[in-house]
Amino acid sequence: DTTGIYLPNGAKFNKIGGNVISGNTQYGIDINGSGTNSNEVFRNYIGTTASGEGKLPNGTGVYISTSSKFNKIGPSNVIAHNESATGGGVVVDGSGSISNWITQNSIYDNYSRGISLTNDGNNNKTSPTITSATRNPVTGVTTIVGTSDAVGDVVEIFKADEKGQGKTYLGSVEVDGSKQWSISIANVLEGDKVTATSTDTNYNTSSFAASVEVVRGSQSYGVDLKVGTLESGADYTNAGSLAVATNEVAVFYYKVTNAGNENNTIVITGEAGGGDFSVKYFDSKSGSNEITGQVTGSGYSYTLAPGVSAEGRVEIRYFGNNLATKEVTITGKSQIDPNQVDTIYATATFVPLTPPIDHFDVVAPSTAIAGVGFSTTIIAKKQDGTTCEVGGTANLLVDQGLITPESINLTAGVWTGNVALSAVGRRTITVRSGAASGSAVVLVANATKEFTAENLGVPGMNIEMPAGAATQEVTVSAAEISSPEDPPAGFKIGSKVYNIVGSPSTFLIPITITIPLTEPLSDPHVYYWNGTSWVRDGIVVISYTDTSITFTTTHFTPFAAMGALPSNLVRFGPNPFNPNGGSGRFWYWLDEDKGTSIYLIDLSGAIVWKKSFSAGENGGRKGENNIEFDGKTAWGDVLGDGVYVYKVVQDGRSIGGGKIAVIKR
The missing domain is CATH 2.60.40.10 (Immunoglobulins)
Incomplete structure (x- = not known):
């Protein structure tokens, strides 16, 4: 055919993409005529076979003429091997054919030129000049520098073929206010040639610049x-x-x-x-x-x-x-x-200062928390004790650790602000300016600190030190030991015995410890070994699960978690019981929320008192249940002297019980 695709006489807004446009004797694509505007040509093979590798030339690849405007050729067209001696890859012909944008294509091996502007096509836009192309042998980056004839032009850089046409698109850069440009590109080698086009702000694209060979650069590291x-x-x-x-x-x-x-x-x-x-x-x-x-x-x-x-x-x-x-x-x-x-x-x-400061008065609290600011007032004093009303800087120092701030600015000889110290213990703050100094002593307690299982080397153990628990740096270690003695009557040990030691070993306020359990426990408590027996004075259990128990204490010692034996899970007290002396209490432990009843039976087998509880309420809830008993029968009579049997029942089955001796006085 003479022409592959023909857009004449006002054809607008057409998109030509994804085609093989080759083997035409005159034009691959012919765009001409006034009003033939705003067409786009992209991702086509023009002058090649469908693979993009073989040659199947047109006369001219793309021909734009006769006042056609605002057409875009690109991106990603391959325009190659076209044979016309007067045409070539892309031709923009005629003074009215302007603002035709040729961008990001592979244009190479065309007989005449890759891009030709004839008869003032695209306003005969001037090609850029490449002044140097230097490759850094250390980084492998090539820096390409050049000039263009207008500020704001966009210069597109290409690796050039043997004819100086732009075969491989490498990148773009905008021309600066001095009409210069520079771009750094990684994927070119010494000996490669590079070329460029320039497109102005009206989308007039130039022909290709004279190609320049990439040379090895020298480095300086001044x-x-x-x-x-x-x-x-x-x-x-x-x-x-x-x-x-x-x-x-x-x-x-x-x-x-x-x-x-x-x-x-x-x-x-x-x-x-x-x-x-x-x-x-x-x-x-x-x-x-x-x-x-x-x-x-x-x-x-x-x-x-x-x-x-x-x-x-x-x-x-x-x-x-x-x-x-x-x-x-x-x-x-x-x-x-x-x-x-x-x-x-x-x-x-x-x-030297004139008049000199003789000393500083430092007003600070007696105690503080490490890392937490406390209000401090520093006053510069003359020798006679009056305030030295000067400005300037004084330095703050501490005998151990860090102090914040390290310097202060005095206003009329006085500074008030927050000071923070990092190290616990009895710390001496010193204020110094020239030969003048002053000091105050602050007892610094620890900030909040946590020792995890990883720190302690005991899986499942955790120790939390609240702020203010100690006035020295806290060290802790933990180890499993053998139990020094059997547990108290009615209890069993449900964890390993852990000997927790540290410095200090006692604390100003309770610390929180979590230890792992070896089995689920009923009525769980934490006991500690005082050197002669197991006791739990001062221990408060915060929470527990089937696998751990958390409690507070004010000292380090051997600890063990203990739970009640089945025989110790249902109790009444006081026993003997005097109903005229006040109420008694039923106490029992449940493993789950469940409906529960308490029966009180005399020795003849008659039920004299009964009380039932729903699941989840006191009396039918998981864990500890504590029920008050006023010593009266179901009919309101005070129990008589004698022995009574009590039973805690669920689903018609007794889960525990005992005897009560009633003795009235």
Whole structure:
């Protein structure tokens, strides 16, 4: 055929996709005529066989002419092997044929050109210029740099065939305000050639740019380090200096920049404090994340792209009240190329206070919880005891652990705020500014702490220490031991015997312990061994299941869970019973919610009293049931002296009982 697909004279909004359009003597697709606009051509084989591999050329692949506009050729067309000496892959012909967008196709091995703009087609849009294509041999990334004739153009990059046509689409980039562009691509090799098109904001696409060969690039890993005293960075230099009062903090800011052309990891190291000076480092200007340990140790790393910077903070403090100077040396070194090094110097001068503070009064509570802030007031005092109404900074220290905050700003010689301490025990807080100091002692109790089964090495065991339980660091261990003695009468042991030891061994408030059970228990209790016998004084059972029991205690010792024997599951008391002296109580244990009745029978076999209970209520509920008995028969008469039998009955069957001796006085 002469033409494969013909869109003439106002054909609009047609979509041509998924076709093999090949073997036509003139045009694969012919789009022409005024008003033949806004058609889309995508995912077609134009000039190839159906496999996309063989050759079946047209004269020209796609021909757009005679004022056709706003047509889109792409994405994903393969336009190849077309033979016309004056045509080629895609031709846009005529000054009225504009805004025809050619995007993300594979165009190659066409006889003439891959894309031709003739007679001012697409406003004869200028092709971009590729100035370099450099592959980093370390990262394998190729950086392609170029220019275009208009800001805002979109440049599409292609791997070029031998004729310089765009065979493989690689990516796109927008042209910046200086009409330049740059893109980094991973899947091209040294020796490959790349080309590009440029499409303006009106969708006029250019022909292919002159192709450029990808060459091996060289790397540089330069380091640039600056220091200053202004947070804005306006005074960054190689050496910064600052004078402050002895009760103030000298704050410096540093800026590290990757001055190379490759991604670089730059390691910052710096001097530590010592003597009357402390030096702290932070990884941002705000000082929110301290990195002193890294900087003064093996170093703190910044990984930066070429030209990218990071900033940090350095704080220098002085604990004396004489004129003093501290110079801190900070170094930045490339981790990739250790020969690339830069060094800066931060010099702080501390000037004595006038008038000097003689001492501080520190008003703090006598007790606190570790990690929980407590209100503290600090007052700067002159030698005569009056308030030294100065501003400035004072440093806070503690004899063990951490203190927050570590420095305060005095307003008219006074500061009030929350202070928190990390270490338990009797802690001494010291406030210092220059030679002036003051202190207070706070007894710090533990914060909430949990010891899990994994910590203790006992499956199913858990110990919870509430805040304030101890005033020293708590250590705990647990081990199974043999029972030192048989359980109390009427009870059996339903767990292993666990010897829980620790420091301290007694606590200011109850702690909570969970131990595993070896079997379900009726009327479960927890007993502890006091050295001579099993007792349960001070033990409160909180909850229990068939597999564990949870209780509170104020001490560590050997513990065991115990449950009542069947013979001990139904009781009455007091026994003997004087009905004129008050009520008695039936007590019994049920394994489930169930309807239950209590019978009281005299020795002749007559039922003198009965009471029934529904499932779930006291008397018929799972667990402990405690029923008051006023000593009267069902007819309201006081029981006479003698022996009575009581039975607890479910479903017509006695589950327990006993005898009551009634003796009236």
